[in-house]
Amino acid sequence: MTGRSMEPALRAGDWIIISRLSRPPRVGEIVLVRDPRDSEHLLLKRVAAVTDGACTVVGDYPEESTDSRTFGPVQFANVLGRAVFRYGPITRMGWLW
Amino acid sequence: MLLTRLLKPSVTASAHCDLPCGVYDPEQARIEAESCYKIIEKYNASGDELFKTRAIVIKEERAELAKHHIDVLWSDYFKPEHVQKYPEITELCWKAAKQCSKVKGSLDLGEAKTLLDMIDKIADVWTKAGGPQATRVAKAAAAR
Numbered sequence: 001m002t003g004r005s006m007e008p009a010l011r012a013g014d015w016i017i018i019s020r021l022s023r024p025p026r027v028g029e030i031v032l033v034r035d036p037r038d039s040e041h042l043l044l045k046r047v048a049a050v051t052d053g054a055c056t057v058v059g060d061y062p063e064e065s066t067d068s069r070t071f072g073p074v075q076f077a078n079v080l081g082r083a084v085f086r087y088g089p090i091t092r093m094g095w096l097w
Numbered sequence: 098m099l100l101t102r103l104l105k106p107s108v109t110a111s112a113h114c115d116l117p118c119g120v121y122d123p124e125q126a127r128i129e130a131e132s133c134y135k136i137i138e139k140y141n142a143s144g145d146e147l148f149k150t151r152a153i154v155i156k157e158e159r160a161e162l163a164k165h166h167i168d169v170l171w172s173d174y175f176k177p178e179h180v181q182k183y184p185e186i187t188e189l190c191w192k193a194a195k196q197c198s199k200v201k202g203s204l205d206l207g208e209a210k211t212l213l214d215m216i217d218k219i220a221d222v223w224t225k226a227g228g229p230q231a232t233r234v235a236k237a238a239a240a241r
């Protein structure tokens with residue numbers, strides 16, 4: 001991953017395993033979403049609220065984040081999965097929940 | 098290392114801050130190009146050396162701004178799906194940016210006119226690609 005908006009939970013250069021979701025995302029989870037403005041662009045953000053069919057996502061470091069405050073809620077169809085495990089760098093290896 | 102290569106993620110996700118205001122309009126480039134056009138006209142009509150010197154400096158500045166606005170349209174507004182639908186846009190933007198450099202170094206009114214025509218061609222694609230609705234804030238009826 002790149003960028004600073006999920007610091008300190010995630011840092012640029014982290015290697016992360018994403019698990020597909022078979023249920024709606026839950027508040028507090030870090031999710032991989034398609035940028036609603038550009039479907040080829042993938043973002044990692046934290047779920048702040050879940051409504052019917054969509055969730056509001058924000059960065060942990062809001063000053064450095066472009067998120068639902070800019071592009072609105074993300075439809076569940078654009079939530080590709082949930083960050084579950086960081087496997088790199090080795091010193092920061094660990095579960096993400 | 099082979100192991101590192103195997104483990105290295107294949108997809109990069111971002112947690113970035115970008116600030117795309119989302120307002121893109123070729124008119125911005127056109128206004129700067131119109132300035133170049135009018136400045137060249139005024140330059141040719143003037144006998145005042147000081148005025149003529151200032152005209153050159155300002156025209157070069159405006160040509161550079163026109164180039165910047167074309168570059169922003171090209172790099173920030175036009176997306177792969179636009180290019181797929183209107184493949185001519187790549188060359189239009191590229192040639193118009195080059196034409197800005199020509200206008201920057203020239204006092205030929207014809208070059209400035211060519212730049213205006215090129216920007217209008219970009220504007221046609223921008224309009225066809227839904228630019229006016231997608232990027233501009235509508236004016237209140239009373240302000241029209």
